[in-house]
Amino acid sequence: MTTLDNKTTCCAVCREFSEQAILGSSYTHEPPDLDTRPGEMLRATLPYWIHECPHCGYAAPDLEERITDVEDIVRSEPYQNTEGRFLRHSFLLRQLGHFAEAGWTALHAAWLADDDGNHSLAQSNRRLAITLFKEGKSARQNFMNDPHEEFALVTDICRRASDFDEALSTCRAGLQGDGVPPLIEDILRLELTLIQNRDASRHTLAEIPERPEGAQRVTLD
Numbered sequence: 001m002t003t004l005d006n007k008t009t010c011c012a013v014c015r016e017f018s019e020q021a022i023l024g025s026s027y028t029h030e031p032p033d034l035d036t037r038p039g040e041m042l043r044a045t046l047p048y049w050i051h052e053c054p055h056c057g058y059a060a061p062d063l064e065e066r067i068t069d070v071e072d073i074v075r076s077e078p079y080q081n082t083e084g085r086f087l088r089h090s091f092l093l094r095q096l097g098h099f100a101e102a103g104w105t106a107l108h109a110a111w112l113a114d115d116d117g118n119h120s121l122a123q124s125n126r127r128l129a130i131t132l133f134k135e136g137k138s139a140r141q142n143f144m145n146d147p148h149e150e151f152a153l154v155t156d157i158c159r160r161a162s163d164f165d166e167a168l169s170t171c172r173a174g175l176q177g178d179g180v181p182p183l184i185e186d187i188l189r190l191e192l193t194l195i196q197n198r199d200a201s202r203h204t205l206a207e208i209p210e211r212p213e214g215a216q217r218v219t220l221d
Contacts, residue, residue: 002027002041004048012066013074014056020063023048031205034156034187037111039204046111052085059085059092069096086112087125090132099136100143103129107157114202126161130154148177148184155191162200171195182211 003024010017023045030039037043052059058074060067073079073095082088086109093102110125133143133154144150151174158167174180174188186208194203 002045009051009063011053011056011058011063012060013058013071014053016053016055018054018063020051021048033202033204034191035107035153035160046108046115049108050085050089050105052088057088059088061089067092067096084109084112087128090128094132094135097139098141099132099139100141103132103136103143106132110157110160123161126157127163130157130161148174148180151177152184152187152191155188155195159191159195160200160202162198164195164198164200167191167195183208186211 005022005024007020007022008017009020028039028042030043032038050059050061051063053063056074057080058070070092073092079088079091079095082091086105090102090105090109093099093105106125106129110122110129113119113122113125133150136143142150144153151170155167155171155174158164158170171188171191175185175192180188187205190203190208
């Protein structure tokens with residue numbers, strides 16, 4: 001069961017009060033998408049992952065938590081011209097040098113655009129997520145537990161953005177790596193089929209076929 005509580009929140013930036021819907025608890029009973037978006041019921045809680053102060057525009061998971069050096073960023077023109085609380089929080093994180101976290105928030109913004117039926121915005125947010133993940137890697141910030149998972153995630157983000165050439169090259173690079181875990185290999189082989197079909201739609205882990213008993217991994221040439 002998903003629970004929401006209304007809470008009077010004091011913004012850490014402007015010290016004004018506002019009512020915010022705070023997520024109390026949730027769960028999931030469906031497999032996640034290939035880009036890690038959780039299944040229902042947790043899937044439906046996305047709009048409550050980031051809150052926004054209606055007075056100054058500060059956007060964060062917890063408006064009462066003060067982040068060092070955030071005030072000037074929030075009051076800046078580029079921040080105020082950024083539309084949407086997820087993209088505002090992503091912008092803030094990027095300015096603070098937290099590129100991997102900013103990339104995840106941009107990806108969450110893409111999920112929100114999916115739900116709103118805004119296909120072009122979802123694509124641009126996914127491309128922003130890739131840019132931020134790359135900036136993070138340059139700064140030695142990982143965005144997944146290991147490189148194999150990163151290959152799988154980037155492949156799906158590029159595919160969903162209809163960047164099929166980049167998705168294909170990433171997918172092949174991931175399959176040719178050493179020590180690819182069986183689940184990641186299966187995800188990438190599914191991605192390979194979807195890319196070849198120029199399929200940019202949502203797919204889940206439930207679509208991965210079961211492996212034959214004793215099956216061995218074969219790398220691509």
